[in-house]
Amino acid sequence: MGGEYWQAEPDGPARERTVRLDVPGRAESLPLITADGVFGTQRVDRGTGVLIRHAPAPAPGTGVVDVGCGYGPISVAMGLRQPAAGVWAVDVNRRALALTARNAATAGAHNVVTAEPESIPAALRFDRIYSHPPIKIGRSSMHELLDGWLQRLAHGGDAFLVVKQSMGADSLHSWLTDSGYQAARAASKQGYRLLHVNTNADSRQPPGLTPADLRTIARATGRTWNVLGRLAGGRSDSVQFLGSGEDRAVAKIKLGAWWGPQLAELEATAAELAEAGYPTPAILAHGPLAGDERHFLLTAFEPDAxxxxxxxxxxxxxxxxxxxxxxxxxxxxxxxxxxxxxxxxxxxxxxxxxxxxxxxxxxxxxxxxxxxxxxxxxxxxxxxxxxxxxxxxxxxxxxxxxxxxxxxxxxxxxxxxxxxxxxxxxxxxxxxxxxxxxxxxxxxxxxxxxxxxxxxxxxxxxxxxxxxxxxxxxxxxxxxxxxx
The missing domain is CATH 3.90.1200.10 (Aminoglycoside phosphotransferase (APH), C-terminal lobe)
Structure with missing residues (x-):
């Protein structure tokens, strides 16, 4: 196999082959490149297929994550099903991440972002998690992995996990329930269980950016942005993490007519502060949004902070x-x-x-x-x-x-x-x-x-x-x- 698929650097040559991916709503299957040392190298495995067919697509204007993305079938499928969402494809296997990036680009899923787990900002929270978790790393390790990611769901977020019945799907369901999560069986197909998981967190949170809002921000900045998640710490404001190619930004929605002149004054004041050596992120854009006195503020993201x-x-x-x-x-x-x-x-x-x-x-x-x-x-x-x-x-x-x-x-x-x-x-x-x-x-x-x-x-x-x-x-x- 060229090394275990959960290794950062699989052993052996990366002998590549092509498999076909069926995406709901698309007439023709898509070619994906796989390689030795990556999970599911021979074909799109049945469990992944069950998740793609039976889990809902992301909502527009949300940020989701595919945990253990492999060569990217789930990430590519969800990215294509909802181009107005941002999809993180996460894996410890660097060969897998490189394949996912290639496959997403070939398929035109430009809203897919590949990343190693530790490179994702610690304050980022996701609206949904998709995962065909790596059972073979061991039960305790898998529980630790899943709990860590489930703790990063935004308020009201959920997860869809697919596990083979003969490899502990029902015991995983019990563990989730015992751990305080609301877990239910969403589907049972071809020997696999698809589990739908909700946190017990308060589901109330400020509404995020709509596709129309993102188009407004695109016009203001001259580039297209995808929501990649929410940033922890926002209380009355919606604070979302945006991506455009390799660039990252923080978007806030401010409610009230008075924010128009306030943000205009902020732009001038922040420039004056920067000249004085005051360390504050650059303001990229601001302006009105459709709706009841809504405004946006877009600032540069501080990496590695x-x-x-x-x-x-x-x-x-x-x-x-x-x-x-x-x-x-x-x-x-x-x-x-x-x-x-x-x-x-x-x-x-x-x-x-x-x-x-x-x-x-x-x-x-x-x-x-x-x-x-x-x-x-x-x-x-x-x-x-x-x-x-x-x-x-x-x-x-x-x-x-x-x-x-x-x-x-x-x-x-x-x-x-x-x-x-x-x-x-x-x-x-x-x-x-x-x-x-x-x-x-x-x-x-x-x-x-x-x-x-x-x-x-x-x-x-x-x-x-x-x-x-x-x-x-x-x-x-x-x-x-x-x-x-």
């Missing part, structure tokens, strides 16, 4: 990035300083906090005079400058993302926001350095007002979630200690 660190060196680099905001002065439509003072001067003084939080709320309110005077409001403010919006590469700050909610205000707001996101995790010396930077960016009174705002907002957020009380209380105490 990792979540933010909390060590002193990284946090010093983040504080330096905030320092580069000083000379950038966007238009005053969105005023973060005014929002802070409005919050502190509003009904928060009369709010009845949870009994366990009331003392901390009183301490936070005591940090500021009443009414709170206007805060400085001339500089660029990110508005959510936390570790969730910072990316690293090789331990260094590589990008600040999610700038679109920016406004004017004082840089102290962003530095206190960063403080709140790392308090309790970062070294004490790094926390003290950030606090000093936050005071230096304005003055002591502004620092205390921003600190009070951040503490009170966190206490409010915990009121309806008793399980968070202990953690929120701990962080609030640490933040309040910075004002002592």
């Amino acid at each position: 990792e979540p933010a660190a909390t060590d002193a060196t990284f946090l010093a680099q983040a504080a330096a990035a905030v320092g580069r905001q000083a000379g950038v002065r966007p238009r005053p439509e969105r005023d973060w300083s005014a929002m802070v003072t409005l919050f502190l001067n509003g009904g928060i003084t009369e709010h009845e906090f949870h009994p366990e939080l009331a003392g901390l709320a009183a301490r936070a309110l005591a940090l500021v005079p009443h009414p709170v005077p206007a805060l400085p409001s001339t500089e660029f403010v990110h508005g959510d400058f936390t570790t969730a919006n910072l990316l690293s590469r090789n331990g260094a700050l590589s990008a600040v993302i999610d700038l679109e909610g920016f406004g004017r205000g004082t840089r102290t707001i962003d530095l206190v926001s960063l403080l709140a996101s790392v308090i309790g995790d970062a070294p004490a010396s790094a926390v003290q350095a950030l606090a000093r930077d936050a005071v230096a960016a304005s003055d002591e009174a502004t620092f205390r007002a921003c600190l009070a705002h951040r503490v009170l907002a966190s206490l409010l957020s915990a009121t309806d979630f008793p399980e968070r009380l202990t953690e929120v209380s701990k962080r609030a105490r640490l933040l309040l200690a910075l004002a002592d």
Whole structure:
């Protein structure tokens, strides 16, 4: 066989041959190239055929993955059945990936992207998984493999798995159920079971890009894009990962008429920030979408990026990035300083906090005079400058993302926001350095007002979630200690 098909580099020569693939809805079968050292080298195996015939095609505007793609029959079939979806063809076998790329190109399935598992961004989530899993790697290894991929389904996503009945299909079904997945038999043909798997995750998520939306983005950028999946972390916004050839981008859908001028101002402001050395991804395009006040924002994707660190060196680099905001002065439509003072001067003084939080709320309110005077409001403010919006590469700050909610205000707001996101995790010396930077960016009174705002907002957020009380209380105490 020229080596086991689950090896990265199969042994022996890659003796090639041609097999035929039947795709539902197409009158003629397609030629696919196979080779020794790849699964199903003699023909399109029956299990793969069962999946192709009985599993539904991807929905338009979704990103799906074929786990253990081999030479690509499932990937090519699904890519052809739904050209408006992005299909990842994933395998550890590099010979298999090379064959899949050739076969997809020959078949005209230009929406198929080949990749080794570790090269797929860790934050990417898929709308559907297709797989004829590699039974021969052993039961425990296969369970670990499948669980890892099923954990990467987007909310509301599903999977179609085909397994030979005599090789443990029913035991796999039981394992899936015992592991908390909703699994049902979708088909039973030619000795194979096709299992349909759903996660128990909340299926509510923002609607994604439609084919019409993708055409709008194509006109704005002069190139065609496919959705390759959703990026974890999006809450109210739909955040999708797009591909165009070898290029990758992040697309967000923003709801509300006011996003039109806000995104236009962002484009100019981001260019000014970039000139100042502020590390933020390039804006590729933005504009209106069809529907009820929908807009899109397309930014360059940061490859090889990792979540933010909390060590002193990284946090010093983040504080330096905030320092580069000083000379950038966007238009005053969105005023973060005014929002802070409005919050502190509003009904928060009369709010009845949870009994366990009331003392901390009183301490936070005591940090500021009443009414709170206007805060400085001339500089660029990110508005959510936390570790969730910072990316690293090789331990260094590589990008600040999610700038679109920016406004004017004082840089102290962003530095206190960063403080709140790392308090309790970062070294004490790094926390003290950030606090000093936050005071230096304005003055002591502004620092205390921003600190009070951040503490009170966190206490409010915990009121309806008793399980968070202990953690929120701990962080609030640490933040309040910075004002002592």
